[in-house]
Amino acid sequence: MSSSKKRGLDSDPSLGAMPKFTSSVPIPNGTGSSYGPAPLSHEQAAHYERESCDYNIRISLADAVAGRAPRRVRVYADGIYDMFHSGHARQLEQAKCACPNTYLIVGVCNDELTHRKKGRTVMNESERYEALRHCRYVDEVVTDAPWTLTDKFLEKHKIDFVAHDDIPYSTGAGSAGDVYSVIKARGMFLTTQRTEGISTTDVIARIIKDYDMYVRRNLQRGYTAKELNVSFMKEKKLQFSERYDKIVDKGKQWKDKGKEWIDNWQERSNEFIGNFLELFGRDGRLTTWMKRAISPVTVQDHSDDNVSTSPSPESSPREPRSKRARPSSPDNMCASKKLSFDECSDDEDDF
Known part of the structure; x- marks a missing residue:
């Protein structure tokens, strides 16, 4: 011990050779x-x-x-x-x-x-x-x-x-x-x-095992390299290791966030593809709507139950009449006249 004053040590000469250390805590009345x-x-x-x-x-x-x-x-x-x-x-x-x-x-x-x-x-x-x-x-x-x-x-x-x-x-x-x-x-x-x-001994061994970690922590808390009995090169090495570890930790954080983003994107893309196929696929809703729109109406009117379902002459469909093409040009007009002349000639031969 370098200085008794520094540690609050005191001695009482009336008690002879007493121990150097004296408690600063008052002792209450009683024992133990x-x-x-x-x-x-x-x-x-x-x-x-x-x-x-x-x-x-x-x-x-x-x-x-x-x-x-x-x-x-x-x-x-x-x-x-x-x-x-x-x-x-x-x-x-x-x-x-x-x-x-x-x-x-x-x-x-x-x-x-x-x-x-x-x-x-x-x-x-x-x-x-x-x-x-x-x-x-x-x-x-x-x-x-x-x-x-x-x-x-x-x-x-x-x-x-x-x-x-x-x-x-x-x-x-x-x-x-x-x-x-x-x-x-x-x-x-x-x-x-x-x-x-x-x-x-075990406690000290644990401290020695993680010596660099404890030195770095104390440097961060304001202790100087001299107080920790650390050389200048050792201090710089530990500071560099501290910065490197921070970069590695940030990289791991970004890696985890990137994985999370990729998983979310994959989940949403699968959902988007599923919705697209459900709407535009072969059996999708849009295809079904288009088929229904272009197909003839085959639904019969079931309101008149007493009407006979057998076809009548009046209700039977008539054969469509063949219509002559209306000439719209001089060539078509000549062709039409020629056709009429030929038809007349045929009729005369029959007579």
Whole structure:
């Protein structure tokens, strides 16, 4: 941590070597997290709870689980708790609910110890402390927690049991092979189960997998390349990729709209062709109307039912008379005269 003033850290010389972090949230009257954020171990509410505990009364794990403990059971869980997630919350829930009347104390290692033992964290120690204080299962938060638990630390915080998963934690354990080996040997170890599929490492792996996407998103939100530790060439490459993706997305949108237009056009064209054939086709309505218009009327008048249907001489149709063509030109007139003369000659020969 570069500046204690920047993070609002403070220390009280009257209390000796106190943790560097001090909560800015006022602690209400009462103890535990039921009244608000869990107090830090050096604050008044935590100090009152610790002094009210008679640590001379020892509690076995069997009696604690069975609910036969004569006082509150003080369970301790420690860790880094970087990027506090549901896996952390479930582990603390198990520690809280393992025994009736449990007072859950959570220890969090500071940045200096964590970076030296395990590596860099995403959240700083102040952020990790605050994340734990607002978990509903936590009753007290111990800042600057040690990597390996000692008798002095256990007696100071009056810890009855230590909750953690049963997998040996070898990081920083040295030759022992497990930082909880001594606790397990004393019968003070309370086993919890890990939540599969979720861990701080998994969350960071997801971010790294989609690194470019998150960098592009933060650049759009106003972060500079320097703030994101991105080079100038990388920034331009990401900006070009962003523009290219927008063009591709627009192309897909136009493609979808074009397909929709083609489908609508095809549907309407089929409807138009169907209507055209229905009107102008071989058996269409217009053809039927034309046939009816040019065909003779064959419908008889059925109004006179008493009239005989046999033909009479008067009603029988007469044969049409042959009419001579009326001459309309001098040639036709000559031809007509010649025809008359020939007819007369024929009549005279008969006599």
